Amino acid sequence: MNRAWTITVDGDNIAWLTFDLFGEKVNKFNAAALSDLESVLDEDLGGSVRAIIIRSAKKDSFIVGADINELAAIDGVDDARAKADAGKAVFDKLAARQVPTLVVIHGACLGGGLEFALACRYRMVTSHPSTSLGVPEVNLGILPGWGGTLRLPRLIGLPQALKMILGGRPVDGRRAMKLGLADAIAAEPFVEDEARRFIESVLTKQGQREVVRRRRRCVGRMARLLSAMPIGRALVLRQARRQVMARTRGHYPAPLAALEVVRKTYPGSLAAGAAIETEAFAGLAGTSISRNLVWLFQASQRLRKAHPSKGGAYPVRRAAVIGAGIMGSGIAWSLARSGINVRLKDVSWDAVASGMAAAAAAFRSLVKRRKMTKYEMNMAMHRIAPAIDDTGFDGVDIVIEAVAEDMEIKKTVLRAIEKSVRPSTIICSNTSSLSLDEMAGVLKHPERFVGLHFFNPVPRMPLVEVVAGPLTSNDTVVAAAELVKKMGKTPMIVSGCAGFLVNRILLPYLIESAWMFEEGVQPQRIDRLLEDFGMPMGPLELVDEVGLDVGYKVAKVLEEAYGPRMHVPEALGAVAETGGFLGKKSGAGFYKYRKGRKRPNRRVERLARDARREDGITARDLTDEQIVDRAILIMVNEAARCLEEGVVAEPEALDMAMVMGTGFAPFRGGLLRYADERGVVLIRDRLAELAAEFGERFKAAPLIEKLAGNGGRFYSDRAA
Template sequence: MIYDGQSLQCQMLDNGIAEVIFDNKNESVNKFDNSTLKEWAEVIDRLNNTDGVRGAIATSPKPVFIVGADITEFLSMFAEPREQMVKWCVEAGAIFSGYEDLPFPTVCAINGFALGGGFEMALTCDFRVASSTARVGLPETQLGLIPGFGGTIRLPRLIGSDNAIEWIAMAKPHKPENALKLGAIDAVTEPEKLREVALQMVEDAASGKLDWKARRAEKQAPLKLNKLESTMAFTTAKGVVGAKALPHYPAPMEAIRVIEETAQMPAREALKEEHEGFVNVCQTSQASAMVQIFLNDQLLKKKAKVAAKTANKKVESAAVLGAGIMGGGIAYQSASKGIPVVMKDINTAALDLGMNEAIKILNKGVQLGKLTADKMAKVVASITPSLDYSAVQHADLVVEAVVENPKVKDTVLQEVEGVISEDAILTSNTSTISIDLLAKNLKRPEQFCGMHFFNPVHKMPLVEVIRGEKTTDETVAATVAYASAMGKSAVVVKDCPGFYVNRVLFPYFRGFSLLLKDGADFRQIDKVMAGFGWPMGPAYLLDVVGIDTAYHCVDVLAAGFPDRMSAIEGDAVEVLFKADKYGQKSGSGFYTYEKDKKGRPKKIVDENIFDLIGTPAKEFDNQEIIERMMLPLIFEVVRCLEEGIVDTAAECDMALLFGLGFPPFRGGALKYADELGLANVVAAAEKYADLGVGYAVPELLKTMAADNKTFYGA
């Protein structure tokens, strides 16, 4: 044994071949943390000083190769002074280069995932062989970063600048077949033959059958682009990527800049520019926010795994009560993930609508090449439409998704409870009605909770799991596990008016209504908030959600929080509702809708709308619009955290991201508040004290600001 560490081992095999084994003894996966980098440097030193080594292979006995850098460890480093960060990049980069410079051929055997730093390690090798189940890529831009271990230098020299830019900017893992075609890897084999093929490849290189020195020289030379080719390639890339990334996502553009700047440099000189580029983005607010999202998402996944382990009931079959678009979407989602589902309604037309919704989603998947016709047929076959309650009697979990009316829901829930088994779980896909109210007439309220899906179900990642007063931990765990098995991210919230997402969205809409009452133009507000990063401005969002839906939520939230969510006299939403302008569904709301060439609704402004809601009286400062829209939302999120409606800041922010499309580059309401500075948020609120209790700073926020704390302080 040449080396035996906690993260790496190195042993001599027959015929002078060394095997570098990435196998972290303390973790289920391999990651590049500082201790792993240190051990790798020690392995490189041992290999350089061991006689008789003819070649080396890099392997991992784990199901994956290396998932990337340990972002939890590196996050704190991003706050270091720039000089310190550049120094760290240089030191880490020297380790990768040290492996690349070993005086014998190297082969990487990629099993499972080799992403980010894991793939950058593979790129230091002379040859790469991948298992047919492997996935490779450089997804750092998803975290607001760029590759920092040589990925922007080595990958373009292997697959060309155009392909490398696409890999880095799109941040997607790639199948080995695609990577082989482009030259990112050199061979693909079945998993059981991976080590054998890698050994044969390094033997062929060591014996001269493969020219490993030429391959290494190619990676370390300037890019083979003449001046015209270079100008065209990078100008096109910047135009395409910039249109999608700027101004909120600087990392993809920084990656292109580094690749362009270093195209004509030798690799070692080019690495210096990559280090500077990495530090340029790692210390931005976008990187901080997007790394935090990654960590928050890991928390949700961890909680889902714990739920699956602790649940005393596994959901292997489900039922949806109430077909239509929502019911069809829920049924599709369950069936597509391998959990058969009964879709029950009281009339055939509704069942047809639900089945058509599922088939429409599946057809689109087939057209896009995401699934085969055979797979589609299996999914459709696992959805059983029925007019009879007897079809749902064996379901492990039932989702009630009938009309949003407490009396109707109460009747349906009592009926189905009498049919299903005593250990089955009953849930309601309500968006506003109290879970405790719906549980009042149930015989087993401890096995009942809310399961609030967001529309369209197949696109929206969030499910709110609402815990009632009598709901047991086991019921919550099983429901969270089912949501996770459906491919959704579950956030557990306590029962309260509006639950969490709708409760915090309403103050945002109320801030919009107050701006209109004060003479603002909804077009300016939409433009400003879209510029802030929302997928659409509040007027457009209300039209999409439905003016009628928003109007009916007012009663529930006003009753629950009369001090800050009471109805506004002459509210534009109420005026539109009473004029039967419900938004897209009726053809007009704040905007008027026409069909475009593809049959999709296209919004236009009909000036007559101002005769109805009032003519704009003034143009507001953009910053004032942002503050008046965002402060009430932030404060309601803080109150939900303060009251224990949601357990953690991470879950608060992820629910907004997955349920409302909160701008990812801002990280969520609480991460955004941290970025602004909590003292600054408190000070901003003072300007709007006359607008009511919705702009009053919660006590938790005041205390944290006074103590100079943050929501993500740890």
């Protein structure tokens, strides 16, 4: 039997406890690993052992947390309670050791991994970029259930602990030191020697006092006062709750439950608080929200690991981007950050300088957030070479055009690219809606042409659609998808059609919202209701963010492709074509924007009245339910068509694309999981009602009719 935990005692009577989960690239706590740890802790090491140092045998990884598959398999409150208590019992044994325990953290130390580290007396981190410490459980719809909500506030103070617990974001090694979460830091090659020196220090009274004093300094006097006084704790907790509600609108119960656990247990004893934490964990695990969030995490991991299909390796070392605007500069930034040298070309030095400034600003943001050092930023910026001609293009492996969304301009650019590059160079378009088949028609070698649709803003959006045309070679698709992975993003392979996948599903949602606006519903009401449903931003505010000119242009492209079901209301055109109403970038669209605030734009409401006359419709008094169903179910309907047509292979991929590309309510698990949970039969019937009242665009897609007719679901393997 291969043990996960081994312990050896060296000549200095220091025990080295090593975690190496057999058959896995990373360490994680499953039931077997916890049981094995408990067995090791129960062993009699003899009275001569002076200290225990704990480490990982995995490369650049400590413990990534609990086994996500075991979390997904939790069956009810009793099962969840048992799992929480089992982990606590083992960690309490570790915390009860009489000799000093030092955990050496190199790489990811997350969730249950950090809770394990908190049960040790001391923590040492490495300065390596891979080192990160956090409790991301709220992102899975649960809370730390192995003592994290109890030990973390007592170590680093209430304000910083709540920030980590409620936000779910990890900190790096240097930040852990500043917080007092870590007691020492070392460069990875010397960490073993530094661990020995640290242990020798804390085996003395003086060394122990130094650690205590340092922790107090890290927490700070004000945080200690706030944490110690009831009124101070009340202020901190009240502020934390306001921030959670502003961020989640109450859709995610886990942060609020964690906040309540801390309120009830801090600063009481760990023993008294343990049962409260366990009950809160058990109440969250296995709920529909937790199941959906866990499923999304698992699906995202599967997508990142998946290889699109068999194909030849084509490593990209040098790239070029044509167009230094918002998208082009973002793509160049992402390439440079991933270690790829890139030429950024535009028609003038002013345009190139603007793109270089945008890339530099994105890098400065990383430096400010301690995700990158200034030296690393400078090295990355040196990978971007500005250009106004094709010099050096004969040496690049891939070229990505990101020029204006105009077919003739793109064709001209693509012809010029093909003349300037090697026969093996991959040529990509970043179009969001234009026909790739038409573009490919101007190329002599369309087999090396592929769509790479990045989403705006590129530095933040994790999804890239890899769009294969009928003549695109398999090797080209594979190489493009692998490049996207190297850039730290998730490739979604889709077939070519107008709007591809995400925009084809999203645009009906935006168009339908514009129809409701034309029918007399105020933009703020539409947006509020869809935000209450769980969308990150209301549809009409989203159009303002994208730009009404851009949104209207894309909507017309899809109307031309799909006909009456995507007919664009006169109101959207009226607003888009009215001088100055371009959205946020011009200061006015569906809303007026000034000094970081938005307010209703009464002029566009007058335009809606005029548009009603042009379209021959009357104002409607819509219910809240009608507004939400019209916006959401029209997306479900188009998603069913995409699945049936093979635009994407699986419902899982479609749901992940909508969550990652549009921010579709993650707690609902995705568009098609939402449809399954609501019931395909009920959705078919509701679409029929909407079609009778609002038009044939709501006629149920054939796949929905088929599934409803045989009692099926989009996810056939899910229990009803």
